[in-house]
Amino acid sequence: MATPDLRDELEAPVEPLLPIEKKLIGWSFGIGIALLALLVLLNRIIPLTYESTIRPRAFERHRNRP
Template sequence: MSQQPTHAELKQELAATKVVEPLLPIEKKLIAGSLITGIALLVVLVVVNHLFPLNV
């Protein structure tokens, strides 16, 4: 069976692999599109709620 690495070994391995890859342009566009879509839908929800409030 394989041994589980210790906490110190994991910490050392993570410290050795501090390579940060930049986001691709398409990834940036997807993130921006998702954020814009989410904010736009929130605005639509607020407007619809203001125009047609639930009177319970």
């Protein structure tokens, strides 16, 4: 079995994408954009901040100290 040479691979003609490969790329891109939009929307509705992740009463006690 011959080992492939990198120079031969770089000089080879470019093969077009198969229709199923185009569909896979499109679906992956679409799902990624949709999930990103969902996360942005969810973050606008329910923002997660450092203050909301710790115990609220303990935080208020320390913030109101003189």
